[in-house]
Amino acid sequence: MFVSYFITALRSFKQQKQHFILNVLGLSIGLASAILVALFAQNELSYDSQQPHAERVYRVGQDFSKLGLFVIPIFNYSQGAKAVEYSQVEEVFGLTMVSMTREAMVDVQYRDQGFKLSDLYGATPNIENFINMNTLAGDLKNAMSTPGSLALSESEALRIFGSVNVIGNTLQHEQGQYTVRAVFADLPSNTHFAFKNLVYVKHDPSNLMMNSSYVYMRLAPQADPIALADTLSKQYFNGQMAGQIAIEFHPLLDLHLIAKSPFEMKAGGAKQVVMICAGLSVLLILIAGFNFINMTVAQSTRRAKEVGVRKALGASKGQLVTQFLAESMLVALLSMITACVLVELLLPSFNQLVDRELVVIYFSAFGLGIMSVVIAVGILAGLYPALFISSFSAKRVLSGDLQRGSTATWVRKSLLTLQASLAIGLIIASITLLNQLSHLQSLPLGYQTQQRLVVSELPVQSVFTQQPSALINRLTAIDGVEQATIIDTRLTVSINNTLQPTWPNGESSGGITPVIGSGFDVVKGLGLTLIAGRDFSREFSSDWATRANGVTTVGTIITETVAKQAGYSNVADIVGQTIKDTGRNVDMRVVGVVKDVKIGNAQNANSNIMFLCGFNYLAPVSEVILTVNLHKLPAIKQEVIAALAEVSNIYEPKINLLAENYKAVLKADERVSFIVLIFTGLAVFLTCLGTFGLASFATIRRQKEVAVRKVLGASRISIMNLLAKEFLILVLVSVAIAYPLTYWLVGDWLANFNERVDQALWVYLIAALSVAVITWLTVASLAFKAASTRPSLTLRYE
Structure with a gap:
């Protein structure tokens, strides 16, 4: 039986090549988008989940918003260490930015060759109680307890010494030397920690003005972080600063998505981006699934006689439903394979876009999730077409009087309206994002970035x-x-x-x-x-x-x-x-x-x-x-590097054009804009497919009307406009839905900027006009074909 279903499905695919290709294309694009975004979202939500007791660890921040500034994530470690006096605090860990202190040197020499210790931080000895470290050689706790000690990451050890077996080796600097006492594996990418080297740093309890450390506290299971932060604020900030500066506790597991301070160890993600991408991905799958429904129903007339013959030969409705569901599942599985191929081809570019190193492991829970989604899409998207086609009356089909169901027309029209609304909203958002970025890049900064x-x-x-x-x-x-x-x-x-x-x-x-x-x-x-x-x-x-x-x-x-x-x-x-x-x-x-x-x-x-x-x-x-002089820039850079090494023993310096530094500030917003642009293109494309499916269905239903109108002298253009009219009405409904929602969402995003563009009326008009034109062209192409058919071919059996 299943072999028969399979052969019938292949025969159907062969007879309806265009329908089959469009279905596979639409579903595969939707699935590929969902896989990529789900992979990105999974990675974003996994940050620091591997750390010990991560759910009870908080980073201390200082809120200066009442003084016109913002929240900074650095604090005085000696102040923070006093918090262990409270029963709610189990342990305190400090990670110190040595670039803000004079405690450590980053420029070192080994065998008369100069190196810069990249991302060098000072750490307290209890680092392994807060960060999941893989120590490859030596003792990390001993290294962070002994003055003059250094712990290198694996990549830094290989860069400087060419080996990880370097315990006891020394690096010279202006104030003395470092002794390597530990080597640890490079940190994984899904952590907000970003150090490559660690050094012993002494904290002076009397120096309470030096805010140079990231301070982490592990709280007791029943601790109230908000109440504790309020208590510490009153203890640490009194006198003139009372009520002006406040302590905040930021959960370790949320830091990657919520921390926006310029003092972060590395650039974080954005919860808004994850939510937008995930939401758009789900919508794309839904649109692709409903496109499958529309296009399958639109092609149902070609399967009507087949259904009539099968019913006349004794086939039950359940058997027909099973047959058409099997076809749907086969399309879904082929789409999944195509989607996985697309994912592998697009993943390097996607990694560049999101600035991550994502890998798909198919034989995992993630792969099982992909299969589950595909099965669900195959069944849910194929169920209605299967029930619809199998419900054809054998008598009426074989007598030439086909009765097609119309009870679900509102569902298909509602879907097309949703698709058009989404397309309009995304076009508006994309243009506004590009305008905002252009505005930021052209802002008068008050200083020159060129040269x-x-x-x-x-x-x-x-x-x-x-x-x-x-x-x-x-x-x-x-x-x-x-x-x-x-x-x-x-x-x-x-x-x-x-x-x-x-x-x-x-x-x-x-x-x-x-x-x-x-x-x-x-x-x-x-x-x-x-x-x-x-x-x-x-x-x-x-x-x-x-x-x-x-x-x-x-x-x-x-x-x-x-x-x-x-x-x-x-x-x-x-x-x-x-x-x-x-x-x-x-x-x-x-x-x-x-x-x-x-x-x-x-x-x-x-x-x-x-x-x-x-x-x-x-x-x-x-x-x-x-x-x-920019014409001499390469030579200038080389001479600057040589001067720093010879005069001040500074190696591997950071040298950038100021214009490039400012451009890097906007990189995250450019990334969001590009992601929205990609999804906009996909949504518009799938909207065209949905319009094509519904227009095909409408054109088939009105073939006789078109033939009669043509006999009575109607022109092709009038027939095209007649068929396109109901779709343009749906676009108008889409405009009414999209405009207020888009205005609110885009306005909320623009509110994050001190300098921002206004939402322009012309952007909204262009978005609506674009979708209307695309819809008209899609419908008109099908209507033109119907209007070009000789009326005698349509009416010859009447």
């Missing part, structure tokens, strides 16, 4: 000096370098330091203002727009920060926003005035005002900035921004 080469993570003592250091002199002597500017802040990341200003009129600002320590000629070097006063200049030695009698006196250049916050509508009037920070005893004399400068990413950019000449508070590293 600026950034040399990052340079020790402060090497460059942050009143008189040009040996390194700065060497860099400015390079052919093609026009200017060297020193700052202590990464312009495209975030502010490192803040002050609490008291304005010249004696009023307190009531909040904190971001500050950037810089060298001389910062206006010229960064390409700032000066609107009042002057640039920092060596001709005015008083510009450089000096400390006397417990008070720091420094020159400052402020942005237009700061001048207006201070109460000066004419910003030139604040030049020469003094802004004070009474907490740190800093007197800042305003020497110039510049147009607003946007520091950070598009969502969290700061524009109320104060530049302080020669003022560097706690930051151990700085950046040198070189104004260069």
